[in-house]
Amino acid sequence: MAWIFDEEVLAVVAAIIVVASVFAVVQAINAGRVTEPFSELGLLGPNKKIADYPREVVAGSPFQLYSYIGNHEGKTMFYKILAKVGNRTLAVNETTPLNIESFMTVYAVLQHNSSTIIPLNITLYTPMENVRLVFEMWAYNETIKSFTYYGRWNQLWLNVTKPPIPTTEAPKTENIPSNIESKLVEAYLSIRRSEDSGGNVTEMVSMLNNAIYYAGKGEYAKAEELVNQIISLEPKVSLAGQEFRRMQLYYTIASVVAVAGVGLASFIYLRHGIWLIWSNFYGSWKIIPVDIQSIGSSPFDKKVKELFKSKNNSIISVKDVISLGDRLEYERWSIAREVFRWAKSKLIRLEDPSPPKTFTNYILSKHNLSLPVTVTLLALTVATIYLPPAPITTYIRYILGSLFVLFLPGYSLIEALYPKEGDLTPLERLALSIGLSLALVPLVGLILNYTPWGIRLDPIVVSLSILTLSLTLTASYRKFTLLKLKVYANA
Numbered sequence: 001m002a003w004i005f006d007e008e009v010l011a012v013v014a015a016i017i018v019v020a021s022v023f024a025v026v027q028a029i030n031a032g033r034v035t036e037p038f039s040e041l042g043l044l045g046p047n048k049k050i051a052d053y054p055r056e057v058v059a060g061s062p063f064q065l066y067s068y069i070g071n072h073e074g075k076t077m078f079y080k081i082l083a084k085v086g087n088r089t090l091a092v093n094e095t096t097p098l099n100i101e102s103f104m105t106v107y108a109v110l111q112h113n114s115s116t117i118i119p120l121n122i123t124l125y126t127p128m129e130n131v132r133l134v135f136e137m138w139a140y141n142e143t144i145k146s147f148t149y150y151g152r153w154n155q156l157w158l159n160v161t162k163p164p165i166p167t168t169e170a171p172k173t174e175n176i177p178s179n180i181e182s183k184l185v186e187a188y189l190s191i192r193r194s195e196d197s198g199g200n201v202t203e204m205v206s207m208l209n210n211a212i213y214y215a216g217k218g219e220y221a222k223a224e225e226l227v228n229q230i231i232s233l234e235p236k237v238s239l240a241g242q243e244f245r246r247m248q249l250y251y252t253i254a255s256v257v258a259v260a261g262v263g264l265a266s267f268i269y270l271r272h273g274i275w276l277i278w279s280n281f282y283g284s285w286k287i288i289p290v291d292i293q294s295i296g297s298s299p300f301d302k303k304v305k306e307l308f309k310s311k312n313n314s315i316i317s318v319k320d321v322i323s324l325g326d327r328l329e330y331e332r333w334s335i336a337r338e339v340f341r342w343a344k345s346k347l348i349r350l351e352d353p354s355p356p357k358t359f360t361n362y363i364l365s366k367h368n369l370s371l372p373v374t375v376t377l378l379a380l381t382v383a384t385i386y387l388p389p390a391p392i393t394t395y396i397r398y399i400l401g402s403l404f405v406l407f408l409p410g411y412s413l414i415e416a417l418y419p420k421e422g423d424l425t426p427l428e429r430l431a432l433s434i435g436l437s438l439a440l441v442p443l444v445g446l447i448l449n450y451t452p453w454g455i456r457l458d459p460i461v462v463s464l465s466i467l468t469l470s471l472t473l474t475a476s477y478r479k480f481t482l483l484k485l486k487v488y489a490n491a
Contacts (some may be wrong), residue, residue: 199241
């Protein structure tokens with residue numbers, strides 16, 4: 001993994017971190033905002049699937065469908081689904097509802113990013129062909145203070161056949177009375193005010209849906225009791241929401257300051273500390289001169305040349321050169337960086353005095369840092385995904401998740417394909433790691449789509465983890481093979 005220490009790579013990584021930090025701050029500021037609000041309306045068959053719809057029903061015999069409603073409006077919505085019976089001559093589109101009276105009305109209150117499936121028990125009493133069963137979505141408009149057509153509609157074409165025994169006349173449609181609907185709307189507006197104050201309205205929404213249920217059954221007293229409870233909760237929920245927003249603002253400011261501080265401190269430390277880490281890892285390695293006379297003409301360079309000349313065929317390690325710098329009062333990190341540059345320029349060659357002889361030893365050695373680093377990153381990523389959510393873990397999950405999806409799969413593949421360090425430049429390795437990750441992850445998703453597990457969180461995490469580990473182990477074995485050849489060649 002020596003390519004990570006390349007200055008070009010570090011510069012690109014620093015730029016990526018800066019861009020990602022700006023993006024994270026913007027996301028934190030815009031948290032909760034919805035740029036493209038929309039609602040969903042779907043019609044499901046008797047098995048709650050988009051299939052197996054009835055094509056023919058018997059007049060007077062009930063049949064069941066399901067209505068799917070989804071809210072992605074960025075706020076709690078009060079929906080009303082109207083079921084109508086029409087024919088080919090009556091028009092319905094995104095702007096114009098079907099101009100006919102509904103025979104069924106269904107209500108639902110949904111918070112943002114939530115959905116529900118509502119059973120529709122339908123009975124058609126008049127035999128006819130090519131019946132157009134239409135379901136329209138209406139939503140409460142707070143501006144004009146009434147339900148308005150929302151431009152979402154589904155339709156189902158049916159044939160209604162005559163029953164063996166004549167049916168009775170269709171019963172009169174019983175909808176929720178207008179005065180009860182007004183009370184439900186009043187409770188909804190109370191929820192919206194609480195929500196605008198930042199309050200958690202989950203309980204209030206649940207109570208309102210229960211009130212709708214009781215109102216639909218004709219138990220209006222129970223419905224009104226729940227409505228009154230919702231309205232009485234508004235001051236408490238609103239006050240709690242205002243306090244939560246205040247604390248959230250403080251937390252966001254503190255998080256931004258902390259991230260900026262940690263980033264700045266990390267940059268200041270790693271600018272020098274990363275070379276100290278490198279010197280600790282490679283301190284015992286031998287320095288084999290290749291073109292030692294070309295290393296430079298600074299006082300330190302001259303001392304290094306003298307050191308090699310005085311030692312003749314004696315072993316000189318990285319630690320010896322760094323110790324020489326200490327005696328000349330040079331910074332240890334600057335000497336370590338200089339040795340790395342010499343090795344990169346092929347003025348010297350670094351060799352392990354006791355290279356691993358078996359693959360098991362290689363996996364546990366300093367030669368194979370990519371495997372433990374990859375395993376650690378995978379473990380941390382899985383931990384942040386499945387541990388209980390907390391504010392601080394969210395940002396950590398963003399970072400680790402980005403590496404998990406956008407870097408590690410491609411990096412492990414590049415390491416397996418090009419195990420020799422000189423096959424690619426460090427910048428090429430970084431760029432190809434990101435590019436191939438963007439190619440591999442969709443491919444994994446495509447394969448999962450044709451398996452019983454589907455494209456879900458657990459299969460994706462397991463698949464990408466197995467893929468990354470497999471490729472990393474393959475890369476480790478290929479690098480071990482190259483190391484053995486190198487050792488034999490130098491023996």
